[in-house]
Each structure stands twice: as structure tokens, then as C-alpha cells.
Amino acid sequence: MPRHTPLHLALALTLVGVTVAVPAGPAHAADLADTFDGATVGTTPAGWTVGGGGGDATVADVAGTGDRSLRLTDTSTAAPVTATRSFGVTSATVVANARLRAAQTTAVVGLHLDSVAGHTVTVAMDGAGRLYTYSGATRVDLGAYTANRWYDVRIVARPGTSTASVWIDGQRRATNLSFRVGATSLAAVQVGVAAGDTGTAWVDDVRTKTEPNPVSWPQVGTVAPRSAAQIGSSKLIVGAETLDRDYTDYQSYKGYLGPLGATRARFQAGWAKTEKVKGSYDWAWLDTVVNDAVSRGVRPWLQTSYGNPIYTGGGGAGLGGQVPSSAEALAAWDAWVRALVNRYSDRVDEWEIWNEPNLGGVDTTVYADFLVRTATRVRAAQPGAVIWCCALAGVERSYADAVLTRVRSLGKLDLIDGITYHPYNANPDASYEQVRLLRVTADSFSPDLLIRQGENGAPSRPNSFGALGELNWTELAQAKWMLRRTIADLGRGISTSVFSISDLHYPSKVNSKGLVRTGTDKKVRYAKPSYYAIQSAAALFDDTMTPINGYGYTDDTTSPVAVQAFRKSGTGRQSVALWFNSATPGDDNTRTPVTVTFSAGSFADPVYVDPRTGAVYDIPAANWSQSGTSYTFTGVPLYDSPILIADRSVIGL
Template identity: 60%
Template sequence: MVNSPSLRRPSAVLMAASLVGGLISVATATPATAADLTGDFNSTAIGSAPSGWSVTGAAGDTTVQNVPGTVDRSLQLRDTSTSAPVTASASFGTTASTVIAGFRLRAAQTSATIGVHLDGAGGHNVTLAMGTDGHLYTYNGTERVDLGTYTADCWYDMRIVADPATGTADIYIDGSRKAKRLAFRTATKSLSALQAGVSTADTGTAWLDDVRTTTESGPQGWPYLGQVGPRTALQIGTSKLLVGAETLDRDYTSEQAFAPYLGKLGATKVRLQGGWAKTEKTKGVYDWTWLDKIVDDASAKGLKPWIQLSYGNPIYSGGGGSGLGGVLPTSDEALKAWDAWVKAMVNRYKDRVTEWEIWNEPNLAGIPVADYTDFYVRTASLVRSAQPGAVVFGQEAGIDVSYAKNFLTLLSQKGKSELLGGFSYHPYNPNPDDAWTYEQVAKLKALVDQYAPGAVIRQGENGAPSAPGSFGALGDLDWTELSQSKWFLRRVLNDLGRDISTSVFSISDLHYPGKINSKGLLQTNTDKSIRYAKPSFYAVQTVASIFDSTLKPLPGYRWSATPGTSLTVQAFANRTSGRQVVGVWSGAGKPTETNSRTATDLTFTGGDFSDPVYVDVRTGAVYGVPAANWSVQGSTYTFKDIPVYDSPVLIADRSTVKF
């Protein structure tokens, strides 16, 4: 690994925003420009009602309080009456655009009805509730839909995607889609507010927190078909998409916390760090309990673990560095202990793990390339002796072609090139489309092909923060959850379009001593528990669902565009049918904090589409492309007025998209 989001406000012409008790309430024109606005109640004084909210119930029943067992402030709704409800609502302005509402909800009991609603002129249009029977539920029109049980005093990460144009909604809980295309409870063509409350007939207490509303504009007049359906790793099977779960060896993240989300993401491999120092705390005694659980859980969820053999052990003199930037073990005693640990590790997990990586970012740690090469040969030989079919990766930070060339040359001179099964690089760059990056990757690939034919190239660690002031690479720049989502999507599609196996760093935020690295797809609390899935989690879910092993990249794809300034295009085709998926986005630098789109005419020479749809990968929304907006002559397809912005959109054959 190379060394709360800020809020951005779109133009006042498009929207008016007011800060209410730490939450941003947005009034949006129709059609609206999307605005990913987040907030909590931590700036409101304890015991006070949140300013800007409309509250019903007795005085003191709806106030900001510390949640029991935490130091976090949330909006508490306390109902002591069976004759009147307790509610709190905030307006985000009347909009006919799709509304994505995220929030966390917790009940003190399972015997009261706690509801959160998206409201329009007709009342409660979409409801997500906790019932008196201990069940979560929603509605499909007037029909109640059960969503499973819930537990008292437990936070639930909830998300509603509601489309007024079709009067339908999708429901997500803790990263899983629980229901899709549910009919609104009452008909409406617009939404305007979010309300939370405890029902009239019940007494009870609930807490609401991290309310996040986003208004998302689709192509005007195009039919909304629904959301891309998330698929688990088990459902997908194989793909070139990986996810990082690093630093568990140093307890900077919690596998117990993020495990429920891991398989839901849809990545089919996970990068782990082996943790010599964590496993061998007493000389010659290995405690594999922590790693057994992680490897077994990931395997059961359909993810193939990729384990890095890295970092030293301070119980040995000359045992090497035991963290980021650590040097190699050097003493005879430490090296013998390293050898023993590597052999024990491979023998223990070789039935579940076939890919290994040796050390973390040796070039950034200042390890001379000759020393790293010797260490690689020593360790890779041990791995192969225990597991002849293992794929062993060398590695570097950034794309240091000179370091890689020297490593490969020395490896060849030693007659050990056959030990190299892959090479991993970590290309941190604020511009995910940076041409220099891929020029260096091409040079790296040429070197690997020359010295170790058959070895693969992998992007092994790369991510962007979701907040300014984050620890680690790119942390000096001003990031939000919106720009993080765009960055991940552009970088991943650039890699997949070049047939590069690619990792998303990381599954959850990382808690270094006194510092937070906010590159996670999951927002964490101070105790490393999961607070909520960030927008980037759902965006990567969409990529995982579509870009599995059934698609292949189409290098050299021919296209033109008007206007064509600063466009990136990556094309793919289904391996069986030939039907295509073409990703398009604009931008020539770090992603922006606005979502203004440009109507763009696209021409694909050698296209293959039967029923084209438009997919906004960031939101997962799918729209039919009207007949008036596309035409075909032979194999040349022309698409008119396609809304393009600095986050990938797809022109895809409908057969390639899972709903």
C-alpha cells in the first residue's frame, strides 16, 4: 500500500441546499442534476431537535442523542404514547427524477412499527419498515412484502432506489437487494421528502442516522427498465475483478465486520496478507485461527484467496519490518524461521489457495532489487516445492519499469524465470485514464513476455479515498464519495478493457494508528465495524454483475463521436453471442464533483446490438434506447444524443445485462 466526505454543492440554478442538523436537504429542479449529498447529526447539540426537520410528537420525543453503547449522535425517535405517532421529516424538494435514499435505522425493540418513507403529494409512496412481529417489510402497491427478521439494538444499512416515472422502487439492506420493481404504495409522478417515525398504536424507540439522498437524472423520455441486478461471487463464478482485504494481518480492518458484504460485492478473488508476525507470536508456534476463518469464509462465499507472503517478524533479531515499508528479514535465524512459516502456510492452504505474492512494494521500501530477487527465488522455490502448480507473483509499487526490468533480468540470469507466474503493480494516479500509466503497463507486459513467457500481469492494489485528508496514496487531494465512485469505475473498466486482472482497494476503510485510509467501499466506525456501504460499493457491484468471464475485451474497437473531446471508450463482446457492451465516459483528469451530461452522438464500426440499452454504471440504472436514437447500416451503429459524463455509461445489448 502506497502512502467523512466533503460536501459539494451544485449550481444554485439547479438546486437550493440547506444544512439541517448536520444533514443536507436538497430541493431539486426537474429534471435535476444528480447530487450525492451526505450528512449525519453529529453537529446538533445533544437533546436538541434537528433544525430544519418537521417534527411531530411530544416535546423531547424527537431529539439528537448519543446512541447507547457508542459515542455517536443519531436522531432518536421516542414514542411513549399509543394515541399519536412520533415522526421527523425533511424535504429534499419536489423532483420527478429517480431518488436514491440511503440511511441507517435501529430499533430498541421488535415490538413497535418503525417506518422510513419516501413521500410525494399522495403520502407514503415507498416504505421500508421494522414491524411488531420482528420482521422487516416493505410494500408492492398495497401488498406487504416480507424482507426477513431484524434484531433489536442492531443498525441496518438501508437503501431505496425509487423512480417516480414508473412508480417503482428497489430495496437494499446491508448491501443486498431484497426486492425489485415494487409498485409505489400510492401513485405519484414526483417525490419530495423523507420521513421516519414510530407508528400511532405503538410505543418504542428508534434511531435514524447517515441519511443520504441523491437525485439522479436519466435520459429524458427514455423508458426506465430498472436496476442492474447485483450477483454474488458464487453466482458469477469467474471474472477478472478482485477486491482487496489487506491489513488484517495488522488488525487495521475487521474481517468479522466486512465479511457479510464480501460475497455480495461480486468480485471473485480477494487479496489477503499472510501475517507472519500475527501467526507466529511465540517462536516455532503457529496460531492459524485468524487466517483460517478468513480463508474459509472467503472460499465459502465464492472468492478465491490470493495471499501475499510479506512482512517480517519482530520476535526474531533481524526479522525484518512488520508493516508498510518493512524491510526483508536478514539474519540466519529469521530466514530459517521465514522458510518454516512459508512451507507451513502453503501446506495448510494449498487446497484453497493457488496464487501467492511475495512481499509488499519492495521498491518503495528501499529494498535493493538484487536482495528482492534473491528473496523471491528463495520464497518462490519453497512455494513451488510444496505446491508445484502454484502461481507466484512478483510485485512493485507504482509502475517502476526499471526496477521490474532489473528484477526480471536477474531472475533470468539465475535461471529461475520459471518461478514467476505473474507480476503485480500498484498504479496510484488521480487520473484513472492517465495515458502514461498504460504506456508503462505495456512496457511492463513486454518485459514479462520477454523474460517469463506465460506469466500474467495484474493490477494488484489501487484505490481512491472517499474523503479529503485520508492517509495513504492520493490522500492529499479533495475527494468525496461521488468522485471515489467515478474513479473506481473508470480505472476498473480501463483495466478490464485491456484484459488486465484488476483489484479494487479496499473492501472497507483502513484504520492505521491514528489515521484513516478511506479507500474502502464500506464506511467504518471508529471500532472498524461497518457503518454503511458507500456509493462505490453499489457501483462496483454493477461492474461485477455485468463484466464476468462471459465478456471479452475488443481491442482496437473503432468508434467516433460528436463531440469527441476527451472521451474514453472500452468495448466488450459476449464470447458466445457476440453481442456487445461499450463503455463511454468523458474527462481528462481526476473525476469532478458534478454530474452534468453532454448529449453525444456515437458511431461504432463493427458493432453488434439487437436491443440496445443505456446503463449508468454508477447508479445501476438501465434505460431503453428509443428507436429514434439509434440506427444501423450493416455493422455500423449510430447512437444519437447519448448522455455522457465523467463516469462510465454503457451502450449494451440487453442480453448482456442481468436485472
């Protein structure tokens, strides 16, 4: 088949566009979530309309995955085939997501957000192996694609400004795109194979979410994501655990690591996975992970865990297990730790010793002695290593106190740099009195002893495995929870790890705390809203944004409000995060206008930012005033997810 010229491509998609028919939808804009998994193979799924006349669109099994998707088959070179799903006419911002796959690189396959005037925003695959979109009538290249590979597509379309942004596989590839046609509202999502081509396309996980503008203030842009390599230095970490037990698939999610913006990742080094034959180490799996993460600007933070069942008394090989105990097992542990640190010391400078010993009921003296034993070997191999202890399940400061008391009695406190903890609370804001007391405990041993939030997250769906899994979570509630934990920690100067980059497939259930959703094959299906929320937070709060303690704040609401303020190094300009913090985040985005006053502010050009959506709005002069260092802002829309009042200079647009 001949390769398409750009003119041919434009005409091909226009042929689909001129006959757009928006099926009747609900009276008001609705959120869609079509996975097709419950639909009958060979049928057109409910709510979808097939058009174009060039073929059909039916549900089909995806070989080797246990998944079902919508498959479009175009058998005509004279007509297209389309599948359209209405979500109701809305003038609000629409966030549309879908997985898209072409069975060939010789046909034009398009994913569109439609208005009654036609294709308003398009992401397409051309007949020459290129992904592309449009800004107005101008084609914008998005990079190469390959046949039979799923692409995670996200479109944020803003009828209020007639602009859109496009993400592919978690990376923003284009922004401030002009709509292809004049439109003040959107009504449907469509996928199609263009006229003039034959071919097969697959679409899955079609999700649309309307995001009504929180204010009438003019939107001035969106937060610009920055990769880990671009950020360079921050206190934001992402969890990448359980590779040692093969509960996740690094090769599937690795492309999402760098674009997220977290500059470190927590990995479990996996003694049992590395030493399957006594005295023989197979480092290939961990070499791949460490080297790839470093290449993406993400520094690994390695945990020495768990035990190894090839040794009698080798300790538990998973969560809640006992530490190695026999002489043979401890000697083998020592040898593995030395080899581990020697192998990776040029790429890894932070180490954590065991995971949640208190969860497994490991005696504090046993753990303390094991900690000193291991830390001694780490420090001998890498004198400048940063060594973290405890990895507490919850914030059990009594356990940490007993461990460190024992370490101090042995004269080895200098081996330890900090304490890590895992504060799983349904309301993430409910843990900070415990965290304050943990800080008091740490100070009682040394004011130089750090604390780190080492593992924390919320599920994205009900009936999830692990902590908080019993609650009725949604992807929206998860995104809010993740933002509240992250910004509250950073606002206190605490390095913080988001658990986890990927859903985790335990033997019995899926732990849905991942920022990316995975299927039964552990392959990535799509980045969740929480991924994009944390991506914004990473871009907004690097190490040039320092927390301000005791920030002066008043408001006119009776609801409790969390306040975390930051100052930009060099300029002193501020970014202040605010949110209602009295309850677990919910699925309602209703906002309450609040008047807030900052007694020691520093703003030249204030804007309103919602990190969850990435939207940035100008604050009109009528809505803010200044008297010396006191700034008052009126009509600020607050809800149970963080918003920012920030100087425009500290927001990358």
C-alpha cells in the first residue's frame, strides 16, 4: 500500500469528520468508563454507534491477556469505519483517555473528541508509522508508532479556551493546540479507520471525565510536566517495590518512571531472587532495573530484603517475615550485602535495611542487632552511604525507640542516618501528630537523625489488597489522597515516597495503589489520574521550593483547612497549598469559595493552580489585595484536594 502524504492524511480524516453524527446522549454531560470486558464477543457494545459503512466494530478477545476490547475492521478502500460514543454536550473541560492500537502501520487510525461541528481534537496514527495531532489545520507530529502495540492516549480539551493538550504513555507531547473546528462544547468520542484504507484498529479503556471550571477566572495555561532528569533534585520519591517477588513488571512500566518527575525510586533488592543457588548471584534482573532507572534520571534507593529459603533459618521471603537467624544464613546474608553494595555503589547511595519488621513481630533487639550487622557491612563497602532503618508499618515510634536504644547501647548509632515509616491512614492528614512525635523520638537520639515517609498510598478501586483496601476507593479519590500526602510531607520538609508506580499483583488479590493500572498480565493499561496529579506536584515542588514553617494564615470558613507554604529559592516568591482536610478524600469536586489572608505573603502576579488537573487560572485584580506583606484573596475555590495560590513566576506553564 502506498504511504500517505500529509495532504492525503488530512483529507482522509476530513472524510470521516464531515459525516460526524453524535448519537443521542444523556441530557447532561456524563463520565464514561468503557473497558468492554463485560460485553459479549462479536457484538457492538452498548452505547456505541457504528458508522462509515466500510466495515464493523465489535468486541473481541485480546489474545494472551484475558482482556476484551473494541475492534474496528475496515475492509473497504472507499469508506471508513467509525465507532462513536456520546457523553452528552458539555462546555466544561473534558479529559479523555483511551488505549489505542493499530494492527498495521499502513492505515490512518484516528481517535477524536467531537463536537456537533466535527472532529475537534484528534490523535491519530498515519500510514507511514507516525503518531500525530492537529493544531487548527496544522499537523503536529507526536513521534513514531509500531503495529500491535497499545498506546496510552490522554487528551485534555478546554472548550473555554478552544485549546487542548495531548499525552502519550504518560508524556505530554503537545500543548496549547487549537481546536480543529470552532466549538464551544464537546459531545462524543470517536475512533475510526479512514476512508481509502483497509485495516484493523483496537480501542480499550475509553474514559471521559468532565472537569467544570472551578471559577470564572481566565485560564492562563497548564502546569508543564518535567521529567526526573529535568528536575534533577527533589524530595519526591516513587515506590517501585515487589520486583523481587515478580508482582510487577518493570519492562512494562519503565517508560512512565522518568516522565513522572520523582527523582528517586524505592526498589527491593531481592536476596532470594538474586541467590537461587548457594554462593551464586544472578544480578541480571537488578542490573537491568538499576541501570535503566539511572538512565531516566531516577536514582534507585535499594532496600536489603527479604530472607532466602534456600538457607535453613534464612528468614521470611516476603512481607511480615522474620530476619535470617542461623549462622549459615547470616553469613550468606553478609556476603550478599557486601556484594550488593560493591556492585551498585557507583549508582546507589541510599540503603534501607529490611521492610516493616514490626509488622512481622520481629523482636526489637533481634532487629536492632541485625540492623547493626547489616549497616556495618554497607558502611564498610560504601563509607558515604545513607542508611535508613526500621521501615515501620504505621508510625510505631515505640518500636523505633526500642531499636535505637539498643543500637545506641552498642555504640553504633553513627551507622544510622534516618528512620522510615509507612503511615496508612484513610485520611492522610490524620497521621501528622504521630509523625511529630516520631520526630521527637528521633531528636531524643540525635537532631541529625532524619525521618522519611518511605511507603504510602491509597487504592484506586474497592476490594483492593493491602492497607486501606477495605474502603470504597475510586481513581479520583486516590488522586486527591496522593496529592494531600505528598504536599503535606513536602511542606514539612519530609522526603516522601508515593506507593507505588504500578499496581501490584499479589498471589490472592491486586493491590491497586499503583499510579498506573495494570491488567492480569501485569502489563500497563493506562496511567491513572493520580499519575498526572503527582506529575504536576513533581514539577511544582522541586528542591528550589523550600517549605515555610508557621505560615501566617486566616480564612472565613468554619471547615478545617490544611496550609502548606513554600518559598522559591533566589526570589522568595511563594506558593501556598490549601485544602479541606477533615475527612478522607471523596468523589465530589464541589468547591467552596473562601476568603483567605496571608500575613507574610510574597506575590507579584498571583495565580490559582489545581495540581490534580494541572489547570492554572489568573486571579483578577478584583479578587486580591495587598497591604504591606499581608495579602487577601477572595472567592478562592477550595475542596478536599490541594489547590495553590502561587506567584506565576514559580509555576512552569
